[in-house]
Amino acid sequence: MDVLYLVRHGETEWNRQRRMQGRLDSRLTPEGRAHARAHGQLLARERVSHMIVSPLGRTRETAELILEGCGIPVTYDERLVERHCGEWEGLTIDEIADRYPDEWAARSRDPFHHRPPAGENLPDMLLRIAPLAARLHEWPVRRLAVVSHGISGRVLLTHFLGLAPSHADRVRQPNELVYRLSFSNGVVSCDHFRDGEGPHPGLFLHAPDQVG
Numbered sequence: 001m002d003v004l005y006l007v008r009h010g011e012t013e014w015n016r017q018r019r020m021q022g023r024l025d026s027r028l029t030p031e032g033r034a035h036a037r038a039h040g041q042l043l044a045r046e047r048v049s050h051m052i053v054s055p056l057g058r059t060r061e062t063a064e065l066i067l068e069g070c071g072i073p074v075t076y077d078e079r080l081v082e083r084h085c086g087e088w089e090g091l092t093i094d095e096i097a098d099r100y101p102d103e104w105a106a107r108s109r110d111p112f113h114h115r116p117p118a119g120e121n122l123p124d125m126l127l128r129i130a131p132l133a134a135r136l137h138e139w140p141v142r143r144l145a146v147v148s149h150g151i152s153g154r155v156l157l158t159h160f161l162g163l164a165p166s167h168a169d170r171v172r173q174p175n176e177l178v179y180r181l182s183f184s185n186g187v188v189s190c191d192h193f194r195d196g197e198g199p200h201p202g203l204f205l206h207a208p209d210q211v212g
Contacts, residue, residue, distance in 0.1 A: 001136055001137050001138075001139045001141060001142065001143070001144045001183075002137075002142055002143075002182065002183045002184065003046075003142060003143045003144070003180065003181070003182050003183070004136060004143075004144055004145070004146065004160070004180070004181045004183070005043060005046065005048055005143070005144070005145040005146070005178055005179065005180050005181075006145075006146050006148070006153045006156055006157065006173070006178065006179040006180075006181070007039050007043075007062070007066070007145055007146065007147045007148070007178050008147075008148065008149060008150055008153055008173045008174070008175050008177065008178075009028070009032070009036070009054075009058040009059045009061070009062040009147065009148075009149060009175065010028045010029075010031070010032030010033055010034070010035035010036040010039075010058075010061075010062050010065070010175050011028065011029050011031050011032035011035055011175040011176075012025075012026045012027060012028055012029065012032055012058050013026040013027055013028075013029055014026040015029075015032070015175065016029055017092060018092055018093045018094075019090065019091065019092045019093075020085045020088045020089055020090065020091055020092070020093070020096065021058070021082065021085075021089065022082055022083060022084055022085030022086075022088070022089040022119070023056070023081060023082065023084055023085075023089065024089045024090055025056055025057035025058055026058065027057075027058070027061065028058060028061050028062065028065075032058075032062075032175060033061075033065055035062075035175050035176045036061070036062040036063075036065035036066055037065050037066075037068060037069060038176070038195060038196045039062070039065075039066050039147075039178060039196075040065060040066035040067065040068055040069030040070040041069045041070075041196060042178060042193055042196050043066060043069075043070040043072075043145055043178075044069050044070040046143060046180075047143055048070065048072060048143045048144065048145045049072055049073075049141040049142070049143055049144075050072055050073050050074075050075070050139060050141045050144050050145070051063060051066070051072055051073070051074045051075070051144075051145045051146070051147055052074075052075045052076075052077055052080065052132075052136075052144065052145070052146050052147070053074055053075070053076050053077070053080070053146075053147040053148075054076070054077070054080035054081050054082070054147065054148045054149060054152065055076040055077070055078060055080075055081065056081055056082060056149075059080075059147050059148060059149065060076075062147055063147050066147070077132055079128050079129050079131070079132045080129065080132070080146065080147075080148045080149075080152050081149075081152070082148070082149035082150075082151060082152055083119065083120050083122075083125055083149075083151040083152070084116075084118075084119045084120045085116045085119045085120075086115075086116045086117045086118030086119030086120075087100075087116065087117040087118050087119070088100070088116045088117070088119065089119075100117070103116070103117060110165075111169050112165035112166075112168055112169050113165065122151070122154070122155060122158070122165075122168065125151065125152065125155045126155055126158065126159060129152065129155050129156060129159065130159055133156060133159045133160065137183070150172070150173050153173045153179065154168060154171050154172075154173065157171055157179065157181075157190070157203070158171075160181055160188050161181075161188055161190060161203075170205045170206060171203050171204070171205060172204055172205065172206070173204065174194070174204070176194055176195050177192055177193070177194045177204055178192060178193045178194075179191075179192045179203075180192065180193065180199060190202060190203060192204055
């Protein structure tokens with residue numbers, strides 16, 4: 001593997017409601033299904049030959065739609081599941097801010113290290129995902145795609161690009177965006193596609209907060 005594509009699942013009903021999903025699930029919206037099909041067309045054009053997918057429902061649904069345009073083998077891996085948001089799962093952003101004002105303020109001050117009540121922070125996720133990330137280079141294909149989530153994708157970018165916490169906190173991956181990481185002689189370069197168009201250079205930054 002020397003080219004890696006990081007795909008986020010298509011928009012879900014809870015994404016649209018700004019409701020924290022974490023390990024819970026909701027179905028893709030019609031726009032989310034369009035996102036997934038566009039991802040499939042992109043991965044076909046880029047000649048991706050294998051996908052590794054989070055086993056949560058929204059990523060499975062996304063992968064099934066991707067396969068309509070890109071018929072490739074799929075491996076599911078539990079380590080790619082989204083951040084565990086603990087007591088916040090199923091609540092909207094407004095509900096969290098109202099019921100947990102001190103915790104929400106702490107998250108705003110340091111989103112990288114903040115751990116939701118009974119949940120995970122990004123360092124926890126790095127420990128979970130890093131062993132999988134370290135083995136991706138061993139896959140016997142040149143172009144590989146990972147289908148995961150908003151925060152899982154940010155963790156993979158942090159791992160491969162060596163992002164500092166303050167930089168990682170600014171990275172976003174809207175549902176329609178696919179990152180491409182290219183590896184050559186120990187150097188990693190990053191660009192991205194949005195709505196199937198691109199590539200555009202670098203990371204996508206400063207978008208509004210997302211609900212995984």
